[in-house]
Each structure stands twice: as structure tokens, then as C-alpha cells.
Amino acid sequence: MLEKFHLDIKSRDFIANPYPQLQELRDNMPVFYDEQWNQVFFTRYDDISTLLKDRRLGRSILHIMTREQLGWPPPDPRQVDFDKFQNKVFMDWEPPEHTRIRLLMAKAFTPRHIESMRPKLEVTTKQLIDNVIDSGKADFVHDIAEPLPIAMIADLLGVPEEGRNNLRPWSAAIVKMYEQGFSEQDQDEASTAARDFMNYIGQLADERRAHPQDDLITALVNVEDEGKKLSEDELRSTCIFLLNAGHEATVNASSLGLLNLIRNPDKFQQMKDMVDSPDCEDFLKTATEEMLRYDSPLPMFERWVLEDMEYNGVELKKGTEVALIYASGNRDPRYFDNADEMDLTRKDNMHLTFGMGTHYCMGAALARLELQILFKALMKRMPNISLNGDPVYSDGFVIRGLKSLPVAF
Numbered sequence: 001m002l003e004k005f006h007l008d009i010k011s012r013d014f015i016a017n018p019y020p021q022l023q024e025l026r027d028n029m030p031v032f033y034d035e036q037w038n039q040v041f042f043t044r045y046d047d048i049s050t051l052l053k054d055r056r057l058g059r060s061i062l063h064i065m066t067r068e069q070l071g072w073p074p075p076d077p078r079q080v081d082f083d084k085f086q087n088k089v090f091m092d093w094e095p096p097e098h099t100r101i102r103l104l105m106a107k108a109f110t111p112r113h114i115e116s117m118r119p120k121l122e123v124t125t126k127q128l129i130d131n132v133i134d135s136g137k138a139d140f141v142h143d144i145a146e147p148l149p150i151a152m153i154a155d156l157l158g159v160p161e162e163g164r165n166n167l168r169p170w171s172a173a174i175v176k177m178y179e180q181g182f183s184e185q186d187q188d189e190a191s192t193a194a195r196d197f198m199n200y201i202g203q204l205a206d207e208r209r210a211h212p213q214d215d216l217i218t219a220l221v222n223v224e225d226e227g228k229k230l231s232e233d234e235l236r237s238t239c240i241f242l243l244n245a246g247h248e249a250t251v252n253a254s255s256l257g258l259l260n261l262i263r264n265p266d267k268f269q270q271m272k273d274m275v276d277s278p279d280c281e282d283f284l285k286t287a288t289e290e291m292l293r294y295d296s297p298l299p300m301f302e303r304w305v306l307e308d309m310e311y312n313g314v315e316l317k318k319g320t321e322v323a324l325i326y327a328s329g330n331r332d333p334r335y336f337d338n339a340d341e342m343d344l345t346r347k348d349n350m351h352l353t354f355g356m357g358t359h360y361c362m363g364a365a366l367a368r369l370e371l372q373i374l375f376k377a378l379m380k381r382m383p384n385i386s387l388n389g390d391p392v393y394s395d396g397f398v399i400r401g402l403k404s405l406p407v408a409f
Contacts, residue, residue, distance in 0.1 A: 002033040002314065007041060009300070009397040010181055016393045018299065019340070022328040031314055037180055039302065039323040040316065045332035045352070048324045051303065051311065053357040058094045061304035061319060070319050078187040081195035082177055088237035094306075098358065101234065106362075114365045117152060121370060124151050125377045133381060133409070137388050140405040145254045146247070149370055153246030156366070157239055158208070158215025163200065170197045171244045179396035194240070201236045216242070242363070249353075250367045252297030252394070252401025254374055257288070259391055259405060260295055260342055267342055275379040281372075287344040288371040293351035294342045299327035299400050301355065326352040327400075382409040 007025070008014055014021060022043060025032070030044045042048055051057055061070065075083060128147055132138040146168060154164050173193035176186040201217075208218040220235055230238065261268040274283040305320040316322070329352045333339040336346075354361040361367075378385065389406035 002031065002040065003029055004035060005029055005032040005041075006034050006036050007032075009037075010179075012393070015395075015397050015400060018327060018397065019331055022325065022331065023340075026328055026332060031312075034323075037323070039321045040314070041323045041325060043325050043328040043332075045329035045335040047312070048326065048329040048352055049350075049356055051322065051324060052352075052355060052359075054311075055358075056305065056307050056309045057303040057322065058306050059303065059359055060094060061306070061321075063094065064306060065319050076187065078184060079177070079191045081191040081198070082174065082187070082193075084233070085174075085194040085198055085237050085240060086177075088231075088233045089241045095358065101230070101238065102362070111365055113156075114369060117156065117366070118369065118373070120155060121148075121152060121373045122377075124148060125373055126381075129377060129381045137406070137408045140258060140407045141251065141255050141402050142404070144374075145251045145258075145402075145405070148254075148374060149247035149250040149367075152366065152370060153243055153363075156216050156246070157242060158213055158217045159204065159243075163204075166196070166200070167243055168247075169193070170240075171248060174240075174244060175248055175399050176396070179398050197240050198233075198236045201239045202232070205232075205235055205239075245361070246363050246366065248399055248401075249297045249361075249363075250370050252399065253292055253353075253367065254371060255402040255405050256295040256297060256400075257291035257371065257375070258378070258385070258407075259387075259402065260291065262385070262387055262407075264342055267344055270344055271375065272379050272383055275376055280376065283344070284372040284376055285368070286346065286349070288368060288375065289349045289351065290342060290344050290346045291371070292353040293330045293336070293346070293349055296327045296330050296351070296353045297399070297401055298353060300325050300398050324352075382407075385409040 005025075007021075009018075025041075026043045030047065031040065031042055033040050042051060067074065125148060128144045132143050138144065150164065150167055154167060159167065170193040173186075173189040174197070176182055177190045182190075204217055205221055208215070208221050212218045212222070217239060220230055220238065223229070261271065271283075271287060274280055274287075277283070301324050303322050303324060305316045305318055305322065308318050309316050330336070331339045354364040354367075385407050386409070387406065388408035389404075391402050391406075392404040394401050394403055
């Protein structure tokens with residue numbers, strides 16, 4: 001029988017530093033049931049990585065069970081527009097529908113296209129640093145970490161400059177619904193944001209049908225596989241998902257990465273020493289992977305049990321929701337040597353941050369490229385960057401990062 005324990009993932013102290021409690025759970029209660037969240041939690045790397053690849057678990061459940069069977073109340077009218085968006089997010093679907101959309105996406109979201117963004121990434125990064133360098137201080141989150149990935153994913157999709165100011169507020173409102181214990185205000189704001197976002201993407205899609213451009217919205221409007229195209233709602237939701245997922249994790253990864261470098265001066269110095277070396281590019285690839293492992297910007301994902309199953313002696317009933325704590329698995333010493341140390345030269349770093357299996361993150365290549373270019377530029381242009389006040393952590397754990405990181409340079 002599963003042990004019961006309540007993990008207070010909304011605690012400010014836990015969000016700021018979850019790792020001591022996660023270590024205790026890994027050692028003493030690696031699997032437990034939380035009555036308040038009504039989820040079975042897994043904290044060890046091997047369990048998480050295995051379950052991510054187990055097709056008996058999925059990102060959605062309503063395709064095989066009704067709300068009544070699950071004991072859920074009727075759909076909440078407060079979030080009808082959010083649900084309209086969320087129900088068409090292909091990353092939450094299962095094969096064959098997930099496979100259909102992912103294949104369509106792959107035709108437009110190619111590695112060559114991502115690599116072609118390198119010059120633009122370098123220019124945008126330089127401009128953001130130029131904007132603040134003479135002042136000697138900045139809020140790293142607001143001034144650099146947020147605008148960089150938003151600019152890149154907006155360029156990739158083809159969102160014009162005049163339409164970009166709303167992207168971050170819309171996204172911030174929507175992602176609150178992925179946290180545990182959201183409020184009625186969160187529901188209202190997320191639904192309003194989803195409605196406005198869907199309408200805006202619909203307008204852009206109509207413009208691209210009439211006047212095609214060299215961008216991802218145009219490609220998604222026209223892409224098809226064996227005669228099948230994206231429906232209007234699929235197109236809108238896919239673009240919103242890409243905009244949200246394409247910057248939320250990267251904002252948090254870059255902010256947490258810089259904070260951890262500053263808190264570990266020897267690692268900071270190591271990175272500075274490497275940026276002018278012939279091995280710089282290889283080092284940056286390894287170093288940014290370690291940042292993603294050491295302090296994950298996406299600490300927890302959920303999965304639904306699609307059929308009655310047993311896993312390592314744990315009975316999981318169909319319709320059960322499991323919580324996979326990536327942040328804990330990424331610090332599991334059973335898999336990673338010196339797991340609590342940030343080792344910028346760590347090899348074979350198969351961290352969990354981008355997931356595994358069918359739902360592996362499609363934007364991983366872009367996130368990696370953004371981080372590598374950003375940290376190279378920071379080490380060259382701001383070699384003495386330091387804290388200029390206390391960092392402020394986000395309000396949630398499922399998507400965890402910093403709301404503010406005051407720095408001086």
C-alpha cells in the first residue's frame with residue numbers, strides 16, 4: 001500500500017529551494033500518494049525515465065474516460081475559452097492524433113531552420129545587452145531573459161513587432177492553469193488571455209493565407225501530410241503552445257543558470273576562462289546541459305494512467321494521475337555522480353528536463369541554441385556580473401523560475 005504524504009509545492013520556501021526535501025523523499029519515500037493533490041508522486045530518476053516511456057501512461061485521459069467516470073464536476077464556465085485552447089494542444093494528445101500533428105510540425109520545424117536563426121539570435125542578444133550595458137545594472141529577467149526567447153519564437157512564427165507586447169502577459173496568464181491550486185481569478189485571466197491569443201493568431205493565419213511569408217505560421221497554414229491539414233483550432237492552439245513553450249522554459253533556464261553561476265564563483269570563472277578557448281562551443285554545449293539538469297525550469301510533469309497497471313509493486317488504477325518530479329530525478333545520485341554539484345564538464349548528461357519518449361520537447365534545439373549564445377555573450381560583455389539585490393522566485397513549482405534577478409556589471 002502506498003504511503004501518504006502531502007508535498008506543499010506551493011510553499012515559498014520549497015519553491016526557492018526544493019532540493020533538500022526532494023532528497024529526503026528520494027531516500028525515504030520515493031513513491032507516495034498525496035491526498036490533497038490526488039496524485040501519485042515519483043521522485044527517482046529510473047522510475048521517472050521509465051514511466052515517461054511507458055505507453056500505458058499518457059498526457060490526457062478524457063479520450064478514454066468521461067468526466068463522470070473520473071468523478072470530475074462539469075466543465076467550469078469560467079475557463080471555457082482556456083479549455084477550448086487546451087483541448088487542441090497536440091502535445092497533450094496521444095497517438096495516432098499526436099503523431100499526425102507532430103509529423104506535420106516536423107515538416108516546418110526543422111533543425112536546419114533552427115540553426116539558420118543563429119545570426120539573428122546573436123544580433124538580438126547583442127542588442128539586449130547594449131540596451132543596459134552603460135547603466136551598469138539591470139533586472140536580468142525583465143531586460144534580457146524574457147525578451148530574447150520571445151523575440152526568437154515570434155520571429156520563427158512570424159509575429160510582427162507591433163503584436164509582441166501581449167505575448168508574455170498572455171502566456172503568463174495561461175500557464176498559471178498548469179500549477180496546482182489555481183484561483184478563480186487565475187481561471188478568469190487565463191480564459192481571457194486564451195481567447196484573445198486565439199483570435200490574434202487567427203488574424204495572422206488569415207493574413208498568411210492571403211499573403212504568404214517565410215515563417216512558421218505560413219508553413220503551418222499550408223503544411224499537410226497525406227492530404228491532412230491542421231484544422232483552424234489546431235493551428236491556433238499549436239501556435240500558442242509554441243509561443244508559450246518556446247519561451248517560458250528558456251526564460252527560467254537562463255535566469256536560474258546565471259543565478260547558479262553567480263552563487264558558484266569557481267564555475268563562473270571556469271566559464272569565463274573557456275569563452276575564448278578553441279573548445280568554447282563544445283564547452284558551452286556541455287555547460288548549458290548541466291545548467292538544465294542542475295536546476296530544472298520545468299520541475300514537474302503529470303501523466304494519466306490509461307489502463308490498470310502495476311509498476312515495481314505499485315498498483316496504479318486507470319484514471320490515476322501521477323506526478324513525475326523531474327527536478328528530483330535530475331539530482332538523483334543513483335544516476336548522476338555528485339548530483340548536487342554543478343559540473344559544467346559533465347558528460348553523457350541524460351537529464352529529464354526536456355522529457356523523454358513520445359512527448360519529448362520539440363523546442364529543445366532552439367532552447368539549447370539560445371542558452372549557448374546568451375551565456376557566451378554574457379561572459380564576454382559582462383564578465384563581472386553580480387547580484388544587485390535578492391532574486392525573487394516565481395509563484396509556482398510546475399513552471400519554476402525567477403520573476404526578478406537584479407544584477408550589476
